[in-house]
Amino acid sequence: MKVSIGVSNRHVHLKKEHLYILFGNDYELEKKSDLNQPGQFSSTALVTLKTNKSEINNVRVLGPVRSYTQVEISKTDAYKLGINPPIRNSGDLKNSSSILIVGPKGSVQIEEGCIIATRHIHILPSQIRMYGLEGKEKVNVKISGEKGGIITNVYLKVSEDSYFELHLDTDDANAHLVKNGDIGEIL
Amino acid sequence: MKVSIGVSNRHVHLKKEHLYILFGNDYELEKKSDLNQPGQFSSTALVTLKTNKSEINNVRVLGPVRSYTQVEISKTDAYKLGINPPIRNSGDLKNSSSILIVGPKGSVQIEEGCIIATRHIHILPSQIRMYGLEGKEKVNVKISGEKGGIITNVYLKVSEDSYFELHLDTDDANAHLVKNGDIGEIL
Numbered sequence A, B: 001m002k003v004s005i006g007v008s009n010r011h012v013h014l015k016k017e018h019l020y021i022l023f024g025n026d027y028e029l030e031k032k033s034d035l036n037q038p039g040q041f042s043s044t045a046l047v048t049l050k051t052n053k054s055e056i057n058n059v060r061v062l063g064p065v066r067s068y069t070q071v072e073i074s075k076t077d078a079y080k081l082g083i084n085p086p087i088r089n090s091g092d093l094k095n096s097s098s099i100l101i102v103g104p105k106g107s108v109q110i111e112e113g114c115i116i117a118t119r120h121i122h123i124l125p126s127q128i129r130m131y132g133l134e135g136k137e138k139v140n141v142k143i144s145g146e147k148g149g150i151i152t153n154v155y156l157k158v159s160e161d162s163y164f165e166l167h168l169d170t171d172d173a174n175a176h177l178v179k180n181g182d183i184g185e186i187l
Helices: A016-023 A075-081 A125-130 A170-175 B016-023 B075-081 B125-130 B170-175
Strands: A002-008 A011-015 A031-034 A041-050 A055-066 A070-072 A097-102 A107-117 A120-123 A138-143 A149-158 A165-169 A183-186 B002-008 B011-015 B031-034 B041-050 B055-066 B070-072 B097-102 B107-117 B120-123 B138-143 B149-158 B165-169 B183-186
Touching: A002 A170, A011 A016, A016 A041, A016 A055, A016 A097, A016 A107, A055 A075, A075 A170, A075 B170, A107 A165, A125 A149, A165 A170, A170 B075, A170 B170, B002 B170, B011 B016, B016 B041, B016 B055, B016 B097, B016 B107, B055 B075, B075 B170, B107 B165, B125 B149, B165 B170
Parallel strands: A002 A165, A011 A055, A070 A107, A120 A149, B002 B165, B011 B055, B070 B107, B120 B149
Antiparallel strands: A002 A183, A011 A070, A031 A041, A041 A055, A041 A097, A097 A107, A120 A165, A138 A149, A138 A183, A149 B149, B002 B183, B011 B070, B031 B041, B041 B055, B041 B097, B097 B107, B120 B165, B138 B149, B138 B183
């Protein structure tokens, strides 16, 4: 059962209140390009992530705004920033890492919300049935190639509003020499 | 069959001619700390790796000097530098990437020698026999944990002069949330 791979670079989701602090009152995210997930887009807005140890510039804000602010980074980023975010599914932010987000008009210190995203597959309920994955929370996926392997703990993110795709962070992608559009095999 | 993991950050091996150009005539590498592999050490010497696109500072030179100059980086580093080094075993440098190495006293543009190291296990001939690995060029290794999995194409580097250890680059380590001294399982 093959699945296309999308590589997620570090990025930020913002709630409206934080968007306004960072970019100014009544600021609206401007679409740079559509993402594969319906309705989701990459915006022209960039922020800096900052800690006592270091900072990472030009981190993209994804749209649309959400009901929570979430910062998704890789373990490599986490070492650079000197923080230890947990591995979490999107929206599961309790006791995740604190970080300072700096925008052109202001900054926000979130007390929690910085995570390393779990490996996950966006999938339709109909595809869950079609592939016999009912009742499964997660699967293993085989990655081919010179630095391939089998990755475990790949969560199934079931939604009527999804484009079938495996999302990996840049650490997983670079470790396995995977690029956007490469193919994995659900085991 | 368990094996301890050593994480290899980007580093450089130098031949004497290049060491002298980079650090001055008759320069001798000064030991900073011993590595687990007998006779190998981390030195106090640092260089910069440079391309048209970017540069990486404070890259450590390992000792002792070798008969060839070799630069080992990760895929993440390769993206930053805008180069595409092949995945190679140590010493297998034909048609590998060119890079500029800059030291305090001079610089060397190597025409080839920059690689991404294969995943590999240093192992004694007696351990090959003990573990029944005779005739195998490579193995698969299971990594446990939240972002675990099975990594393939792990080369067996058999030598009388070795300390039994699995070497992973920082991409593999960070993708799998592995630190120095963590344990893998040879399958």
